[in-house]
Amino acid sequence: MVDKEVERAMIKKDYYEILEVPRNATEEEIKKAYRKKALQYHPDRNPGNPEAEEKFKEASEAYQVLSDPQKRSLYDQFGHAGLQNSGFTGFNFDDIFGSDLFSSFSDIFGDFFGFRTSRAARQRPTRGADLAHEISISFREAAFGLETDIEVERYEPCPTCQGNGTRPGTSPKVCRVCGGRGQIQRVQGFLSITTTCPKCRGAGQVIESPCPECRAVGKILRQRKLHVKIPAGVDNGSQLRLLGEGALGERGGPPGDLYISIRVKEDDFFSRQGDDVLCTIPISFAQAALGAEIEVPTLYGPHKLTIPRGTQSDTVMRIPKAGFPNVYGKGKGDQLVKLKVKVPTSLTPRQEELLREFAAAEAKEKNEPKEEDHEKSHREKHHKRGFFRLLGIVLLCLLLGLAVASTAANASGREERKTSVVKVVEKVSPAVVNISTERIVRERVNPFGNPFFDNFFDNFFDTFPSRSYKQQSLGSGVIIDPKGYILTNEHVILKASKITITLADNREFEGKLIGADPRSDLAVVKIESNGNLPYITMGHSDDLMVGETVVAIGNPFGLSHTVTTGVISAVNRTVKINEDLTYQGFIQTDASINPGNSGGPLLNIAGELIGINTAIYQKAEGIGFAIPIDRAKRIVADLITYGKVRKIWLGIRVQNLTRDLAGYFNLGYQAGVIITRIIDGSPAERAGLQRGDIIQKINDQQIPSQEAYSSAVAGFTADSTMKISILREGKPLSVTLNPARLTPEAAEKIAADLLGVKVKNIQASLFRGMGEQNSGVMVISVRDRSPLDKIGVKKGDIIRQINDKEIYNLKDFQEAIIANADQDNLLLLIQRGPYIYPVTISF
Numbered sequence: 001m002v003d004k005e006v007e008r009a010m011i012k013k014d015y016y017e018i019l020e021v022p023r024n025a026t027e028e029e030i031k032k033a034y035r036k037k038a039l040q041y042h043p044d045r046n047p048g049n050p051e052a053e054e055k056f057k058e059a060s061e062a063y064q065v066l067s068d069p070q071k072r073s074l075y076d077q078f079g080h081a082g083l084q085n086s087g088f089t090g091f092n093f094d095d096i097f098g099s100d101l102f103s104s105f106s107d108i109f110g111d112f113f114g115f116r117t118s119r120a121a122r123q124r125p126t127r128g129a130d131l132a133h134e135i136s137i138s139f140r141e142a143a144f145g146l147e148t149d150i151e152v153e154r155y156e157p158c159p160t161c162q163g164n165g166t167r168p169g170t171s172p173k174v175c176r177v178c179g180g181r182g183q184i185q186r187v188q189g190f191l192s193i194t195t196t197c198p199k200c201r202g203a204g205q206v207i208e209s210p211c212p213e214c215r216a217v218g219k220i221l222r223q224r225k226l227h228v229k230i231p232a233g234v235d236n237g238s239q240l241r242l243l244g245e246g247a248l249g250e251r252g253g254p255p256g257d258l259y260i261s262i263r264v265k266e267d268d269f270f271s272r273q274g275d276d277v278l279c280t281i282p283i284s285f286a287q288a289a290l291g292a293e294i295e296v297p298t299l300y301g302p303h304k305l306t307i308p309r310g311t312q313s314d315t316v317m318r319i320p321k322a323g324f325p326n327v328y329g330k331g332k333g334d335q336l337v338k339l340k341v342k343v344p345t346s347l348t349p350r351q352e353e354l355l356r357e358f359a360a361a362e363a364k365e366k367n368e369p370k371e372e373d374h375e376k377s378h379r380e381k382h383h384k385r386g387f388f389r390l391l392g393i394v395l396l397c398l399l400l401g402l403a404v405a406s407t408a409a410n411a412s413g414r415e416e417r418k419t420s421v422v423k424v425v426e427k428v429s430p431a432v433v434n435i436s437t438e439r440i441v442r443e444r445v446n447p448f449g450n451p452f453f454d455n456f457f458d459n460f461f462d463t464f465p466s467r468s469y470k471q472q473s474l475g476s477g478v479i480i481d482p483k484g485y486i487l488t489n490e491h492v493i494l495k496a497s498k499i500t501i502t503l504a505d506n507r508e509f510e511g512k513l514i515g516a517d518p519r520s521d522l523a524v525v526k527i528e529s530n531g532n533l534p535y536i537t538m539g540h541s542d543d544l545m546v547g548e549t550v551v552a553i554g555n556p557f558g559l560s561h562t563v564t565t566g567v568i569s570a571v572n573r574t575v576k577i578n579e580d581l582t583y584q585g586f587i588q589t590d591a592s593i594n595p596g597n598s599g600g601p602l603l604n605i606a607g608e609l610i611g612i613n614t615a616i617y618q619k620a621e622g623i624g625f626a627i628p629i630d631r632a633k634r635i636v637a638d639l640i641t642y643g644k645v646r647k648i649w650l651g652i653r654v655q656n657l658t659r660d661l662a663g664y665f666n667l668g669y670q671a672g673v674i675i676t677r678i679i680d681g682s683p684a685e686r687a688g689l690q691r692g693d694i695i696q697k698i699n700d701q702q703i704p705s706q707e708a709y710s711s712a713v714a715g716f717t718a719d720s721t722m723k724i725s726i727l728r729e730g731k732p733l734s735v736t737l738n739p740a741r742l743t744p745e746a747a748e749k750i751a752a753d754l755l756g757v758k759v760k761n762i763q764a765s766l767f768r769g770m771g772e773q774n775s776g777v778m779v780i781s782v783r784d785r786s787p788l789d790k791i792g793v794k795k796g797d798i799i800r801q802i803n804d805k806e807i808y809n810l811k812d813f814q815e816a817i818i819a820n821a822d823q824d825n826l827l828l829l830i831q832r833g834p835y836i837y838p839v840t841i842s843f
Contacts, residue, residue: 034067127254127255128256137263138267151226158211166216180204180205183197233326240260279296279337283340283341284341290309291306291311303335319334424603437472475599476553476598482535484527491614492523515639541611544587544628550602552565552593553603556595556596571628574708587611591624593613602626609629611632631715634720648742673695675689678691693728697724698724698725716739720738761809762776776800776808777798779797794832825842827840
């Protein structure tokens, strides 16, 4: 049951108030204020003081948000709700209250600053991760509170193996790769590099006989029922914190907490504004004119409300203390009643007669003439009486027909105002969807909020406290087939455990991921519908003109079906996403693209799909990028048919054309990449490419570097055609190449060419003398002066691992070669007898 402490924790305080800084505080002022609070309330200075502990965590959470420009911007615009929508669930210092905070740094800085060094620090009990759960309640339940039972999932120790992950009667064995150290050492020249053991992943032990129930994890997922008390007055987005109900700790550490996010459903009659409740009540013309006493529903029952004479439509009246109770116990809000005067749409004969008399009397009072001649006056009165009756009828018709006439006039005007952009939006909007994803995030916690320390935590503290929570994100997509296939960005659905698709008409569907390709940042999701769905036919992007008008539709910040317009600013742009990923050939536009637009369509003025919006420059305005639809078409076909993009094989190796290389090959310096190797029997050889050719363009896309070459090739599939522009001995040539699918047979050719070896599966009888290891492929031949020959690999050696993939048989070896065919370096584990050697090969 939720206690008072939990109730106090559910409504978050203002971060600026916590750090006692103004809202325009500089980064340095925020850092200084946090340092002061952290020193004042640090648990080491306040042992056993829960209030100081809470203040310390509040200050740390506030600093974590305000020191991050992106989080601070979201918080300034949308408050705590904006942070929740971005996946931020608050600060969790995990193990801070179960251990000495600064002892965590002793392993790093001990030799330099004299801190106490403790190798056992990494084996300390670790606090469990925090968990997240969402509960939906009605509007009235939010007003009055409720007690309810919820079911949550949590990993519990496996009852079969008691948490050690092994089959009963067995135990973990010392890792033979690292000898139980958890690390292996590689010598490169005069450098000695220590890395985490790839076999045991730093544990020092391996489980050879896994538990049949938990499969070596040591934990199983179980449903748990909890009784929760939700206080009266909670608002949408509020959080409850149940202490100790999160994930179990490691090595006997305390459990984490459970954060319950409250979602309040909308009410058909009431809405909420702070602690006040709003409603709209219709009243008649007579009640508004003469005054009346009406009965108004409230959360607490009917209430008599007196309406004054002459009340106008949209008047707001207040019922004191009929609103929501304040969650802190500070009284109640009011109920605001908005009065709407209804104009009758149909009248009885008697009502019509009375209304005419009223109109006539009103007109007579305003227009009573002076009598000059009795007979003349009598005639004028007769005519005027008829006139006023007619006027009353006209007024009544005006009252009753105003809406119809206005609608007709507006409809006529709307047609005249329809521009090309409006027509595009009307045509395409039904096929644009909102994509909402949910995923479980587990992350380590850096208690200092300073990215400077991130690498230290990653490299030295494998067991540092972590937390897990549900992260929700929003994106866009476009239906490209009436059967329900939706094209979007891969990063929109990345690691999603649940995908929800919302159409323009507010219908919701559960999306099924058909396939995704991170290299092109494209994904296909499918929904099931009883009938055909609205869709967009893919156009072309090979004839785009800089300056032509484009339209972007998406869901930025969750604002459904937002339309922006602009022009194409440039084509064939190169966008560097991070150190490892660069995209080539992007469309650049100044149409506003914001977070949430990703995956939405970029359209030309004819309403044709020409690109998929995918990226923005965070520090710039008016610069967005889209994937050209011609590239997307090739990827989509593979994703729908195979669920992934089949790797292609050209059979060439290239490198940047430097001035030195140009001189070596007797070439003038040219921008492009030079072919340094061609594999026999490959598609490149069949197309007529030769060693020394300089590739300058692929399908009219400039190739200035090896990075650009890799990105361009990634946009092709085995069923496509590549037009390659080359220079050969200074003369321009054009070559047509048809990529081949990278098959296991091709993988063996690549291995023979690049590594210089042929391999085969190992017979069981050959494992004798190799210790307990019984996996890998055996080298059956080594080519003279090949890369593996140069480092001493011999016939009979065993290849146990290539990069991160362990090799158990020939199929694994082929898959590893396919996965790493375009890499410049490979890390291999080679076994000779009982000894294993890590080696690195560079091409």
